[in-house]
Amino acid sequence: MTTPILSNPTARAIFYQALTVLGVALLFWYTITNTVANMSQRGMSAGFDFLDVSAGFGIGFKLIDYREGDSYLRVFEVGIANTLLVAVIGIALATVIGLIVGLARLSGNWLIATLARWYIELLRNTPLLLQIIAWYFGVFNLLPRPRDSVNWGGLFFLNNRGFYLPSPEPGAQFGLTLIAFIAGIAAAFVVRAHARRRLVETGRMPRVLPAMIALVVVPTLLVFFATGQPLAWNVPMLRGFNFVGGVSVPPSFCALIIALSIYTSCFIAEIVRAGIQSVSHGQTEAARALGVKPSRTMRYIILPQAMRVIIPPLINQYLNLTKNSSLAIAIGFPDLVSVWMNTSLNQSGRAIPIVAMTMGFYCLVSLLTSLVMNSYNRRAMPSER
Amino acid sequence: MADALIFQPKAGKPAPASTLGVAGWVRGNLFSSLPNAILTLLGAYIAYAFLSAVIGWALIDAVWEAKNRRECLDLVGRAGACWPGVKAWIPNLIYGLYPKDQVWRINTGFLVLAVWAVPLFLPWVRSKVVIGLSMALLYPLLASYFFHGGERDLLWTVLIALGLAGFLASWVIAIGEWRGEVRLLEGRRRWVVGGGLYLLSLLLVSQWQLQEVQTRVWGGLFLTLVISGFGITFSLPAGILLALGRRSRMPLIAAVSTTFIELFRSVPLITVLFMFNTMLPLFLPAGVEVNRLLRAIVAVCLFSSAYMAEIVRGGLQAIPKGQYEAAAAVGLGFWQSTSLIILPQALRIAIPNIVGTFIGLFKDTTLVSIIGLFDLLSMARAVGEDTVWLGLFIEPFFFVTMLYFVFCFSMSQYSFNLEAKLGAGQRR
Numbered sequence: 001m002t003t004p005i006l007s008n009p010t011a012r013a014i015f016y017q018a019l020t021v022l023g024v025a026l027l028f029w030y031t032i033t034n035t036v037a038n039m040s041q042r043g044m045s046a047g048f049d050f051l052d053v054s055a056g057f058g059i060g061f062k063l064i065d066y067r068e069g070d071s072y073l074r075v076f077e078v079g080i081a082n083t084l085l086v087a088v089i090g091i092a093l094a095t096v097i098g099l100i101v102g103l104a105r106l107s108g109n110w111l112i113a114t115l116a117r118w119y120i121e122l123l124r125n126t127p128l129l130l131q132i133i134a135w136y137f138g139v140f141n142l143l144p145r146p147r148d149s150v151n152w153g154g155l156f157f158l159n160n161r162g163f164y165l166p167s168p169e170p171g172a173q174f175g176l177t178l179i180a181f182i183a184g185i186a187a188a189f190v191v192r193a194h195a196r197r198r199l200v201e202t203g204r205m206p207r208v209l210p211a212m213i214a215l216v217v218v219p220t221l222l223v224f225f226a227t228g229q230p231l232a233w234n235v236p237m238l239r240g241f242n243f244v245g246g247v248s249v250p251p252s253f254c255a256l257i258i259a260l261s262i263y264t265s266c267f268i269a270e271i272v273r274a275g276i277q278s279v280s281h282g283q284t285e286a287a288r289a290l291g292v293k294p295s296r297t298m299r300y301i302i303l304p305q306a307m308r309v310i311i312p313p314l315i316n317q318y319l320n321l322t323k324n325s326s327l328a329i330a331i332g333f334p335d336l337v338s339v340w341m342n343t344s345l346n347q348s349g350r351a352i353p354i355v356a357m358t359m360g361f362y363c364l365v366s367l368l369t370s371l372v373m374n375s376y377n378r379r380a381m382p383s384e385r
Numbered sequence: 386m387a388d389a390l391i392f393q394p395k396a397g398k399p400a401p402a403s404t405l406g407v408a409g410w411v412r413g414n415l416f417s418s419l420p421n422a423i424l425t426l427l428g429a430y431i432a433y434a435f436l437s438a439v440i441g442w443a444l445i446d447a448v449w450e451a452k453n454r455r456e457c458l459d460l461v462g463r464a465g466a467c468w469p470g471v472k473a474w475i476p477n478l479i480y481g482l483y484p485k486d487q488v489w490r491i492n493t494g495f496l497v498l499a500v501w502a503v504p505l506f507l508p509w510v511r512s513k514v515v516i517g518l519s520m521a522l523l524y525p526l527l528a529s530y531f532f533h534g535g536e537r538d539l540l541w542t543v544l545i546a547l548g549l550a551g552f553l554a555s556w557v558i559a560i561g562e563w564r565g566e567v568r569l570l571e572g573r574r575r576w577v578v579g580g581g582l583y584l585l586s587l588l589l590v591s592q593w594q595l596q597e598v599q600t601r602v603w604g605g606l607f608l609t610l611v612i613s614g615f616g617i618t619f620s621l622p623a624g625i626l627l628a629l630g631r632r633s634r635m636p637l638i639a640a641v642s643t644t645f646i647e648l649f650r651s652v653p654l655i656t657v658l659f660m661f662n663t664m665l666p667l668f669l670p671a672g673v674e675v676n677r678l679l680r681a682i683v684a685v686c687l688f689s690s691a692y693m694a695e696i697v698r699g700g701l702q703a704i705p706k707g708q709y710e711a712a713a714a715v716g717l718g719f720w721q722s723t724s725l726i727i728l729p730q731a732l733r734i735a736i737p738n739i740v741g742t743f744i745g746l747f748k749d750t751t752l753v754s755i756i757g758l759f760d761l762l763s764m765a766r767a768v769g770e771d772t773v774w775l776g777l778f779i780e781p782f783f784f785v786t787m788l789y790f791v792f793c794f795s796m797s798q799y800s801f802n803l804e805a806k807l808g809a810g811q812r813r
Contacts, residue, residue, distance in 0.1 A: 013635045016638065017638055020637060020641055021637055034667070034670050034671075035668055037670075038671055039667065041671060108414070108417070109414065109415060109424050109425055109428070111415060111424075111425050112424050115431065115432060122790065125744070125790045125797065126748070126786050126793070127751040127762070128748070129754070130762055130782065130786055130789065133766070133782070137782070323652070326653040326656065327752070327755075337653070342659070351663045351664055351667065352667075355656070355663070358652075362653060362656065363652065366650075
């Protein structure tokens, strides 16, 4: 007896898949024909030829060179550079704050643990966009005028135009100092590798930290002074109504970085807490029974095991921070979405290529992140029996 | 004979005074060592500085009665909050620019939702799943006419009547189960009762006409709730389907679901909102008008269903293979075993994360302010642009922040309790 075709699993699978593909294909066909018709009716074009055309608008903050006459492609690059800058600084700050708050949450001190808990609850239960706007309008907008800037040692200035800090101006021979610094670091690593070998052979770790620090600091300073201190600092100065010189960071950038890193730090803190709590208490007790010092227990026994639990969601939060940096548009910081998907799109009218390029960038970032994460996960997993 | 020498144990010594009572707790938890004591003092200073600044600004030095911002500034300057501005704007913060004489419709609409939800919390009601599902599926039909109103064609009338009939039927079921008259709800009678209720609603709805209120003037907390409500009701079923699709053994279905999920999860919500805002009119035939609100709702729904799919997939992965095999062994097909055996367990595991996604969705609705909708956040910003209250930014932001916090925090606490209640059988 053969099974009837209706209850044959293979036939049913083929049928359902054909149905799905047909549905998706119809949806695509419908959208594409409509889009083509609409675009020809409105005289729009979907090509990428506009990328070479001069964009003709200025960008307030840029990491890489950009002038008003530059092409749209350059605008795209400026946007990506700004987004990545926000992401990198935000991730570094969020990790530090999150680690501190996460450890505070586990503190045996009731007051510290309660404070950490309410910090987390308060900040992760309010919208990020609200926090960004509140930092911008509520804090950085209300700072004093440049004339009455908050002044830290005559080097750093904070006012409602932004944050001003000295910028380094390396001289001609500063490269030699850099080379000495890098060579020093390499030498320090060689010494450490030697110490590790001794540890394996004899069970004793030789004391090499002072030697390592000396190897990095002494040659660098020697070369620096021998070449005649080839590094000047450009200190910001009040000239008229504003500061000149140094590096200036606009208030929107400061507000964005602070809001992003504080918001993300709450999630990181919870991840750190969950990771440390996931290591069974028996591990701590076993370490203590073997006479391992508490500081070493944390470093060599708890943290390596907690890291397995912490790393994947942590990377996910880094990705979230990168995506959330697109909220910069609300306070006018020129990130990718703001300069590309908003200003350039409105000005050039090329909706389809611009949307595709923006989405392509974010997809690429998350694809790369998940690749890095997978390879790290494989290496970080301690071998289990 | 002398008294027998019997062993009389002495009473145990009390615990050292330093470990007892308030003093003992303070010693043990706050001042157990020098670094700990320093931390405690530092923490106490931070807590004091923060609380005294906030309470001083928001309550003690605040102005409660004033006609405009100038008056506030003359009274206390920037040292205290200027609440009259927020008070004057509260109707706008809640209802947006919805016509003031039509606001009763929003109130009634949400009241209907609350009344509809009451049977879900009554202990004697047993058909909670049916009532809950009918609410999720049919309430949007009723509510969209309630809030929007205006002319409607026959199809709309039929659908709105379905919403009203669902509301009536839920209460008929609830009352029937309370009175123990379940016979009315069994067999063929069920269809007669259902049909009767539907005809009644159709009659009511056909006589019913509301003034049109265009979505342009929707705003405030109302708009935030509408968008997140649509997002929540759409994303859970869509997420379940996508998760099942991604785990499917049919390669093409798995590929389509995976592509959808990964695409929407890897881009920020604001780019999805921008995309639908600029491209949805291009995707549809010329002449079809899609208003801004609908574009935002479509974007939010698709975006959140991709996230929900991953949450549900996490729950599905936690179900041991034996459950699938047992379901197959008793002869259940795919849909039966999924809906009766697998999903109830998977969703229970996933509840904390599902509620977490709902909270995220609720917070993310603030992004619609960037594409020009007047949600709660935009209304809060508008206060400071009102000529009477010019520059009043911090107070409305503070108020709105508290509002969001109350909503999100109570949602997360509710999920915490629900998790404890549903997990009762799992605990040993």
